[in-house]
Amino acid sequence: MVDRARARTLGPTVDALAAAGAAGVELGYPFSDPIADGPTLSAAAQTALGHRTGWSDLLAAATTTSRRLPTAVMTYANPVWRHGLDPAMAALAGAGATGLIVPDLSLEESGPWVRASARHGLSLVLLAAPGTSAARVRRLARTSRGFLYLVSRYGTTGAGSPAAARQLRAIVSVAHRAVPARPVLVGFGIRDRATAAAAFAAGADGFIVGSALEERIASGARPRAIGAWFRTLLPTAGAPNGRGTGRTNSL
Amino acid sequence: MPRRFGPYGGAYVPETLVPALTELERTWRSARRDPAFRAELRRLSRTFGGRPTPLHYAPRLTHRAGGAQIWLKREDLVHGGAHKFNNALGQGLLARRMGKPRLIAETGAGQHGVATAMIGAALGLATEVYMGEVDMERQRPNVERMRLLGATVRPVATGSRTLKDAINAALRDWIANVRTTHYLLGSAVGPHPFPSIVADLQSVIGTEIRRQSRAAFGRLPDLVVACVGGGSNAIGTFHPLLRTPVELLGVEAGGPAGRGAGAASLTRGRPGILHGAYSYVLQSPDGQVSDTESISAGLDYAGVGPEHALLKDTGRVRYIAVHDADALRAFHWLAEDEGILPALEPSHAIFAAVREASRRSSRQRVVVTLSGRGDKDLEVVLRAARPRA
Numbered sequence: 001m002v003d004r005a006r007a008r009t010l011g012p013t014v015d016a017l018a019a020a021g022a023a024g025v026e027l028g029y030p031f032s033d034p035i036a037d038g039p040t041l042s043a044a045a046q047t048a049l050g051h052r053t054g055w056s057d058l059l060a061a062a063t064t065t066s067r068r069l070p071t072a073v074m075t076y077a078n079p080v081w082r083h084g085l086d087p088a089m090a091a092l093a094g095a096g097a098t099g100l101i102v103p104d105l106s107l108e109e110s111g112p113w114v115r116a117s118a119r120h121g122l123s124l125v126l127l128a129a130p131g132t133s134a135a136r137v138r139r140l141a142r143t144s145r146g147f148l149y150l151v152s153r154y155g156t157t158g159a160g161s162p163a164a165a166r167q168l169r170a171i172v173s174v175a176h177r178a179v180p181a182r183p184v185l186v187g188f189g190i191r192d193r194a195t196a197a198a199a200f201a202a203g204a205d206g207f208i209v210g211s212a213l214e215e216r217i218a219s220g221a222r223p224r225a226i227g228a229w230f231r232t233l234l235p236t237a238g239a240p241n242g243r244g245t246g247r248t249n250s251l
Numbered sequence: 252m253p254r255r256f257g258p259y260g261g262a263y264v265p266e267t268l269v270p271a272l273t274e275l276e277r278t279w280r281s282a283r284r285d286p287a288f289r290a291e292l293r294r295l296s297r298t299f300g301g302r303p304t305p306l307h308y309a310p311r312l313t314h315r316a317g318g319a320q321i322w323l324k325r326e327d328l329v330h331g332g333a334h335k336f337n338n339a340l341g342q343g344l345l346a347r348r349m350g351k352p353r354l355i356a357e358t359g360a361g362q363h364g365v366a367t368a369m370i371g372a373a374l375g376l377a378t379e380v381y382m383g384e385v386d387m388e389r390q391r392p393n394v395e396r397m398r399l400l401g402a403t404v405r406p407v408a409t410g411s412r413t414l415k416d417a418i419n420a421a422l423r424d425w426i427a428n429v430r431t432t433h434y435l436l437g438s439a440v441g442p443h444p445f446p447s448i449v450a451d452l453q454s455v456i457g458t459e460i461r462r463q464s465r466a467a468f469g470r471l472p473d474l475v476v477a478c479v480g481g482g483s484n485a486i487g488t489f490h491p492l493l494r495t496p497v498e499l500l501g502v503e504a505g506g507p508a509g510r511g512a513g514a515a516s517l518t519r520g521r522p523g524i525l526h527g528a529y530s531y532v533l534q535s536p537d538g539q540v541s542d543t544e545s546i547s548a549g550l551d552y553a554g555v556g557p558e559h560a561l562l563k564d565t566g567r568v569r570y571i572a573v574h575d576a577d578a579l580r581a582f583h584w585l586a587e588d589e590g591i592l593p594a595l596e597p598s599h600a601i602f603a604a605v606r607e608a609s610r611r612s613s614r615q616r617v618v619v620t621l622s623g624r625g626d627k628d629l630e631v632v633l634r635a636a637r638p639r640a
Contacts, residue, residue: 031538032539032540033416033419033526033540035426036265036423037423038423042409046410054537055537077263078524078534078538078540079537079539080538081523081524081538082523082536082537083538104263104265104524104527105263106262106263106264106265106266106269107266108254108261108262127265128266129265129266129267131267131269131270131429131430132269132270133270136269151265151267154426154427154430155426155427156423156426156427
C-alpha cells in the first residue's frame, strides 16, 4: 500500500523483491471505502490516509518502483474518476506505471476507462472471479490488457474460502483459449508456497500476493527478509507448471 | 428497468458480485409480473405491515406555520415504525424466490435493520445486520429490537463507524457468501438493480398519496416534501408524482450549523462512485469519501441514490439541507402540536414543510412524508439542548 510514511523504504523493498524473482509490482493506492479488501489491506488504507497519503505520493511511488520493475497501480474507481480519467491516466503513465487495476470496475462500466487507458498507453487490467461464466471470461480476456486478474476465491483480499481448483482451472483454460497471448495471474488469498502452487496448478501464468506481503511490511520486516520470504513462494526449479512469474502487490 | 438515470447509476462492483446482481434483476423482472408474487406482497403489506397508511391533516402544525395546509403521510404507522418495511418485505420475498436462505443488511438508524429482522423472522430466513458502532450507541433501542427479533447484529468498527461503513461491511460479507445470501439493501443506493427495485417497492407511498389526496381534498397536493439520506422514502414518495405538476422538495441533513457539509451529498457534494453507483458524493479533492455528520443516523451518509442525482440535475426535484437544530425544533413542534413523536430523519422534512407552508396561501396543500416514528431517538433528543422555538 502506498503510504507517505513508507516512501524511504519503498525502493530497497522493491529491489529485494526483484532480486528474489518478482516479475512486477502492484502499488495499492488507498481509498476510504475499499469494499473488495479484507482486514489487512483495509487497515493499511486507513493508516495510509491517516498519514495524509495523496495522489502525489502515488505518482512519486510509481516513479520509484517503475525504475525497478514493471508497475501496475491498484485502486478503486472514485479516486481515478475524481482526477478525471484522462488526466489521471496520463499522470500514471507519465510516472512510469504500465498497468491499472480497478477492482470495482465491472466490464459493463469499463468502456470509457478502456478507451482512456488506450489513449495513454496504460494497460487496464480486468478481473474474473470463480462465478464468472465462460462467455463472460472470454469477453474479459479480450477486453483486459496486460494480463487477466483471476480472483481465486469468494471473498475479499486476504480472506474468504478458496474456490474449487477445478473451477479455477476451467476459467484459466477458457481465458487462454480466448486470448492465448494474455497471461492469467491469480490473486486474493495467496500467502505461502501451497497457495502459490495452487495458482500454477490451475494453469495460471503467475500469482499476485498482496495482503501477506502487506502484513510483513506493516510489521516492520526489512527488505532483505521480505525478499527471502518472497523467494519461498516461488516454485522450485523443475516443478510442474513452474513458470515462475510472481508479481507482488501492495507496497 | 434502467441501468442508468442519465449519467448516474450503473454497477461499479467487484466481478464476484456480478452474477448475483444479474440473478437479482432477472428475478425481480419475473416477480413483478407474477400475479401470485404481487398478491402475496399486497396481502402481507396489508395484514403484516398495516398498509395503507393514512394521510393525516395536521391542523395545529398548519396553524403554527400560518399558511398552507400541512398533511402527513403516516409511514411511521407501518409495522416496525418506518417505511423500511415496504422494501424489506418485497426483497425478503425475492430472496425466498431465489432460494437464498440467509439475509444480510446494513443499517444506520436501525430502522432498516429492524425491518429486515422482522421479515427474516416471518419468512424463516437467517438474518445478520451490520451497524456502525457510533450508530449502535445512539440507536440502542433498535439494536435490542433486532436481537429480540432473532437477528445477529454485527458491530462495524472501521472508518467513521456509521452507515457508510456498515454498507462496506455488508458488501464484503456478500462477496464472500454471495451464493447463499441475499443482501437486502435498505436504501435506493448501491449498484443496479438495487435503486430501481427499492424505488418500485417504496412507490406505494406516492401511489397512496395520489389516491388519498384526491379523496381528502379533491386534487393532488401543491407541494410534497420528503427527507433524503440514501433517499428511499423520498424516491418512493416522488416516483408516482414525477409526471404530475406537483412541486417536489427533498430535504437533506445539513448537520451542525456552521460546521462542514453535514450529510448533504446533493446540495454540497460532487458526482463520484461510491458503493457501486455513480451519484453525488461528499468527497475530498483527492476522491476520498468524507466523514459525515448529522443528528439523525438514518441520514448520516456521504452518498445518495443515483435517481435523485438525475432529478436534481434536471430540476424536477428541488433539494435543500436543514440543520440539526432545525430538525430538533420540528421534532418538538410535531410532538406538542400534533401528538406525534417523529423520527429525527423526517423531522428535517417537517421543518422544511412548515417553512414552505408559511410562505404559501391557505388554499395550498403541502404533504410531507413522515417516514418513521421517533421512539428510537428519545435518548438523542433528551441529550440535545432544546433549541428555542
